[in-house]
Structures are given as C-alpha cells and as structure tokens.
Amino acid sequence: MxxxxxxxxxxxxxxxxxxxxxxxxxxxxxxxxxxxxxxxxxxxxxxxxxxxxxxxxxxxxxxxxxxxxxxxxxxxxxxxxxxxxxFIGMGEPGYPPYLRHHETSPPLVAIKGDANLFNIPPVAIVGARNSSLAGSRFTHRLVRELGAAGYAIVSGLARGIDAAAHEASLDTGTIAVLAGGLDKPYPPENMHLYNAIPEKNGVLISEMPMGWEPRARDFPRRNRIIAGISLGLVVIEAADRSGSLISARLAGEMGRLLFAVPGSPLDPRSAGTNRLLKNGAILVTEANDIVEALTPLIGPMIGGASVGELPLNMPDGPDGRDNMLDEATVSPMTLLSDPERDRIIDALSPVPTEPDALIRHTGLHPSQVFLVLLELDLAGRIARHSGGAVSLLPV
Structure with a gap:
C-alpha cells in the first residue's frame, strides 16, 4: 500500500x-x-x-x-x-493510481468521498443484475473476506451483484463508479447506497458531466473505469452478452487479472462466467484465490510510470491565463504542406492502422502525423481503437 x-x-x-x-x-x-x-x-x-x-x-x-x-x-x-x-486531474494527488495506466483513462474525474481509498489495493466485483440468492450470498462472503484482507471493492452501483458488493464493503472500503454525472445515480432503488457510500468508508467517482442522465452507451464507458481502477476483476454470475463480460474484456485489454466464479451449467446466469473459466480466467471459490494472485502486483503498478503522463506544472500567463502559442514556439516539424497532409490522409482507410505504421509509410515526422490525426479526430473523420490504432470513417 x-x-x-x-x-x-x-x-x-x-x-x-x-x-x-x-x-x-x-x-x-x-x-x-x-x-x-x-x-x-x-x-x-x-x-x-x-x-x-x-x-x-x-x-x-x-x-x-x-x-x-x-x-x-x-x-x-x-x-x-x-x-x-x-474534480481531480490525472497526475494530481487523489487521482486513482491504477487508472493512470491506460491511454483511455479520463484526464479529469469527479469524486465525492474519501480519495484515500484509491490507494488501498482495489478489486472489482461485477455480475448479474438479476442475481440469484446464492450469488448475492457468495458476493457478501467474498467481499467481507477481501475487506478483512485489506482490499477495497470497486463496482458500478447497479442492481444485483454490484449492490451486494457495495453493501458488504461499506465498512472496509467501497468505490462506486457512476455511468451518469456524479449527481445522477442509477438505478433509483440504490439511492441508499449512493447516500451511504461517501458518508461511510467509500467514494463515488464519475467522468461524466454534472446533470448527465446515464444512457445505454454510457455503461461500457463506466465499465472501462471499473476495470481501470482495479488490480483485478471478479465476475460473479454473468450471462452471455452481458455488461459484465464487457467489463471482463476491457480488464483483459488493460492487462488486469481476470477472475470468475463457477456456476451451474443449468443456470443461464453462469454461462458467461463458465466460458471465462474455459478461456483462462482464474477460478475463484474463496477470497484467498484472489489475494494470492494479486499480492505480487500491489507495489509495482502504483509506483510505476503512468501512460501518457499529463504535464501539470505548465506555468500560467502573467494575466492568470494560459499563454497562446505563436508559430515561433511550435516545432517546425509540425508545420505541414498540403501534399504532406494529403499523404497522411490517403494512407488511412476503414481498416484500423497504428500511427507507427503511418509514420513509416509516409516518411514524415511523428509530430506531423499526430497533428493531422488530431485534426481529423476533432473534425469527426476518424475512429480510435484500442492500442492507439485509427481508422477513417465513411464520409
């Protein structure tokens, strides 16, 4: 820690x-x-x-x-x-340390509660919204054991497994990631948890604007933060094509350890977890299965360098505003002619392409390529993919 x-x-x-x-x-x-x-x-x-x-x-x-x-x-x-x-910016004290280690992490998060919890080794618990009684009971037991072992619990404040995880970790440390704004909890039946978490041993966190009502597409965005905050992610009861499996995929892409609790082959709520186990997830029947796997990872990730660290110490201008860069302060490498810009755009296609490949193909300086990608991104002409790849959107 x-x-x-x-x-x-x-x-x-x-x-x-x-x-x-x-x-x-x-x-x-x-x-x-x-x-x-x-x-x-x-x-x-x-x-x-x-x-x-x-x-x-x-x-x-x-x-x-x-x-x-x-x-x-x-x-x-x-x-x-x-x-x-x-609001806490990436690189500032209080920003979740593990979340800094991924390129899609939000540069600014809104929090309410005790930010010290982010420095306690975090484990994400996700699962079915229509959880079984057995699934909820197992979640309570597992979370209490993890809390006693010194771990904070991360989940999404949803019904079912999420709610059980938050309830069981209110005294030992719970982190709730919201899909909407910090003032827009969902679902309404979990308002008691929303109110209790920052008042007890917990913290609420969101990247969305204040007043933002969560929509269907906001939940996968929330799931990437759940995975990113955590050292590992545990799936308890998840049907095929469920949001929990999206969280599991994101956790894998971020290099997090993935755990799953086995269930009956006759229960559709266990189809996803059983498939995760077939594909190499770590089997969990008790908290020690998680603790043994995560203990070697605790120190290095918090102490390591973050991905794309943002410069927080840029001086403000003399009038309290940021100075506008003039052309003399911009590297000549970033000044492009129209044929050079066209060369970069022509190299793009609907197939995801890595920037390094664009640099090699065009022979241009990396700063030139990244500047054109910025321009296209702001104009809504490219899509970004995991690993930094980009693709050209249809006109």
Whole structure:
C-alpha cells in the first residue's frame, strides 16, 4: 500500500488550469486520447482550447466546433461544490493510481468521498443484475473476506451483484463508479447506497458531466473505469452478452487479472462466467484465490510510470491565463504542406492502422502525423481503437 492520496506531495492544478481542463474535456470530439494528445502537442489546455477551431477546419470539419465556455465550466464546478464533490486531474494527488495506466483513462474525474481509498489495493466485483440468492450470498462472503484482507471493492452501483458488493464493503472500503454525472445515480432503488457510500468508508467517482442522465452507451464507458481502477476483476454470475463480460474484456485489454466464479451449467446466469473459466480466467471459490494472485502486483503498478503522463506544472500567463502559442514556439516539424497532409490522409482507410505504421509509410515526422490525426479526430473523420490504432470513417 502507499501513502495518503491527499498527501501534500505531488503537483496540483491551479484553479485556472482546472477550469481549462474541464472546458477542454467537455468540448466537442475531445475524448481522453485526444485530450492527452492536445496537451502533449500544445503544452497546456488553455493553448489547446485556442487552437480547436483551426484544427477542426484543417481536418475538414464543415461547421464550427463546439468549445465548452468558461461559463459552462464554472457552472459545473459550482454544481459539484454544492454536493460536496470535487474534480481531480490525472497526475494530481487523489487521482486513482491504477487508472493512470491506460491511454483511455479520463484526464479529469469527479469524486465525492474519501480519495484515500484509491490507494488501498482495489478489486472489482461485477455480475448479474438479476442475481440469484446464492450469488448475492457468495458476493457478501467474498467481499467481507477481501475487506478483512485489506482490499477495497470497486463496482458500478447497479442492481444485483454490484449492490451486494457495495453493501458488504461499506465498512472496509467501497468505490462506486457512476455511468451518469456524479449527481445522477442509477438505478433509483440504490439511492441508499449512493447516500451511504461517501458518508461511510467509500467514494463515488464519475467522468461524466454534472446533470448527465446515464444512457445505454454510457455503461461500457463506466465499465472501462471499473476495470481501470482495479488490480483485478471478479465476475460473479454473468450471462452471455452481458455488461459484465464487457467489463471482463476491457480488464483483459488493460492487462488486469481476470477472475470468475463457477456456476451451474443449468443456470443461464453462469454461462458467461463458465466460458471465462474455459478461456483462462482464474477460478475463484474463496477470497484467498484472489489475494494470492494479486499480492505480487500491489507495489509495482502504483509506483510505476503512468501512460501518457499529463504535464501539470505548465506555468500560467502573467494575466492568470494560459499563454497562446505563436508559430515561433511550435516545432517546425509540425508545420505541414498540403501534399504532406494529403499523404497522411490517403494512407488511412476503414481498416484500423497504428500511427507507427503511418509514420513509416509516409516518411514524415511523428509530430506531423499526430497533428493531422488530431485534426481529423476533432473534425469527426476518424475512429480510435484500442492500442492507439485509427481508422477513417465513411464520409
């Protein structure tokens, strides 16, 4: 285990930087990967915000890009303050340490509760919403044993297995990842858990805007955070084609250990877990199965370098705002002619292609290739895939 997540060590965003980070991640077509690329290329969120309209124009966008306003960002900050929450940026004290290790991790998260819990070794528990009585009972027992062994429990505040996991870990440490805004818990019947978690030994976390009502496509986004926060993910009762299996796939892509609890072949709720076991998941019948597998992993991941670390110590301008980069401060490598830009675009196709392959094929500098990909991304002309690959979207 490590020290307090709210310790004075570490760099913190200034108020102006936090506002600009919030504006940037709330702007149109800016996801976590694009956000990280913008910061890396322009040095600060303030400079990136200034460049968004020009980048979208270069990428072929046929209408103005929606850039989140200062007023909208300030309003969201006021809303989170009213409910006792706060925003934490990647790299700041209090940001979940394991979550920093993946390229699609949100640059800014909203939390309410005790951020120190993120530094306790976390285990994700997911499973069927229509869980059986036996499944819920086993979840309670497993979670209590994991809590006694010094592990925090991560889940999605859903019905069934999720709710059982949170209930059993209220005293030892529970982390609830929301699919909607921090002020929009779902489902309504779990309001008692939503209220109890930050008041007891727990924390709520979301990447979505305040006031955001969760939709079907938001739950897989939430599932990637559940997997990303955790050292390993345990599936208890999951039918084929269930959200829990999406979480399991994401955990595998992130290099997390995957565990599954076996069930009766006659119960459809065990079809997914039994298939995970056939495909190599670690079989779980007691907490010690998880503890033995995770113990060797606890130290190195928290202490290791994160993926795409974002620069938090960029100085603000003399008037309290980020300075706008002029052409003299941009590397000549990033200045492209139209034929060079066309060469990159022509190399793309509907087939996912890795940026390294584009660099080799075009013979251009990496900064040139990544800049064009940024332009196309902001214009909505490419899709991003796991591992950094990109594909051209149909016109």
């Amino acid at each position: 490590t020290g307090s997540a709210d310790s004075p060590k570490g760099i913190r965003l200034s108020d102006r930087q936090r506002l600009n980070w919030l504006r940037l991640i709330r702007s149109e077509n800016v996801g976590p990967v694009t956000f990280r690329d913008l910061i890396s290329h322009f040095g600060s969120a303030g400079d990136a915000l200034q460049m968004l309209p020009e980048l979208m124009r270069r990428g072929g966008g046929n209408r103005p890009i929606r850039v989140a306003s200062i007023e909208d960002a300030e309003r969201e900050m006021e809303l989170i303050d009213k409910i006792g929450g706060r």
